[in-house]
Amino acid sequence: MPDRRSRRATVLFHEVAERQLAEMDDADLARLDPHLDTIALDPKNAGVQTRPDSPVRDYAKDGVRIAFVPTVLGTIVLVAYVEVR
Template structure:
């Protein structure tokens, strides 16, 4: 059996994140994409839980901050907030 690529979650965006992304130029989008890929590959372990009683996770690296929620099976990720410095 051939090696399979890791399963990736489907990334969706809350309307707030959509507005933030719509205002980004191509360079900012290019910076953001690899971080979204990282989250899609392992959404339940990549970020840190913001509070013990909250499903919201925060991923922060290289000046990129993303707040997101993953489904229980990790197949869908809802990105709620995106910030680039």
């Protein structure tokens, strides 16, 4: 049987999140990166849905918070907000 690797979602950043990333130092970006990887691997199950009628999911772990919207097929993730404390 062929070795099937999990497909990762493409992560795109809203302009607000891009501005937040631009203000982060290298240490904060290094802390953020593994969490973005987690979301990209399983966007439909990462984090919690903010409201039952909203597609926005909120991921918070180890001082990192990411608000994002996965596409229906889970192939693209739009990151709307990032925070590293």
